[in-house]
Amino acid sequence: MPYLKFYQKERKLFPEEAIMRVSDKRAEIIFRKLERHFIDSRRYPFGLRFYGNGGGSCGSWGIRLPHNPTILFICHELSHRIHQIKYGSTKRHHTKKLMTIIKRLITYCQKKNYWKEEIERRMTPKPEPLPKLEPTKLQIMEAKLGKETLAVKRMKERIKATQRKMENQEERLKKHERLVGYYEKLFQERVLDSRNSSTFQ
Numbered sequence: 532m533p534y535l536k537f538y539q540k541e542r543k544l545f546p547e548e549a550i551m552r553v554s555d556k557r558a559e560i561i562f563r564k565l566e567r568h569f570i571d572s573r574r575y576p577f578g579l580r581f582y583g584n585g586g587g588s589c590g591s592w593g594i595r596l597p598h599n600p601t602i603l604f605i606c607h608e609l610s611h612r613i614h615q616i617k618y619g620s621t622k623r624h625h626t627k628k629l630m631t632i633i634k635r636l637i638t639y640c641q642k643k644n645y646w647k648e649e650i651e652r653r654m655t656p657k658p659e660p661l662p663k664l665e666p667t668k669l670q671i672m673e674a675k676l677g678k679e680t681l682a683v684k685r686m687k688e689r690i691k692a693t694q695r696k697m698e699n700q701e702e703r704l705k706k707h708e709r710l711v712g713y714y715e716k717l718f719q720e721r722v723l724d725s726r727n728s729s730t731f732q
């Protein structure tokens with residue numbers, strides 16, 4: 532089939548996809564989706580480039596698409612690749628076999644609703660996580676001040692308690708000293724008394 536006639540036929544068969552343009556980014560996602568589904572892309576790694584606004588091409592290195600291609604354009608160029616893998620490289624590419632491949636690709640795109648929802652999800656930027664509240668230098672200083680103030684208060688309380696304890700001990704010491712004085716005096720008096728009584732008895 533001459534290529535112009537082929538183009539006319541595919542446009543007639545897929546009028547919606549012939550005018551449905553997508554951005555390069557979306558085109559790449561769709562291309563990779565199709566590639567993954569229809570070709571073992573790990574075995575046949577294929578390049579994808581965007582160039583100009585005219586035609587596309589399919590070479591051994593990969594596929595070239597115009598910027599903002601239509602869905603039909605993407606499917607058309609990829610179908611050449613599938614044709615290559617399936618039937619080998621032949622000169623006559625725009626055949627009924629190729630049209631069958633395009634049909635399969637388009638049907639798959641329609642079934643998946645052109646991955647519109649998924650692409651939308653992927654392209655919506657994730658909400659930024661809430662910024663971590665870094666303590667400011669002033670807040671750090673305030674916290675340190677609070678900590679040190681509390682330490683001073685506790686130390687003062689401890690010193691007071693120790694002082695009270697010492698005062699108590701000193702009072703007990705004085706009491707004991709008084710008792711020692713009292714008993715010493717009493718003792719000496721008794722000693723004197725006993726001496727006197729023994730002398731004058």
Ligand SMILES: [Zn+2]
Binds near residue numbers: 607624625
């Ligand atoms: Zn072609």
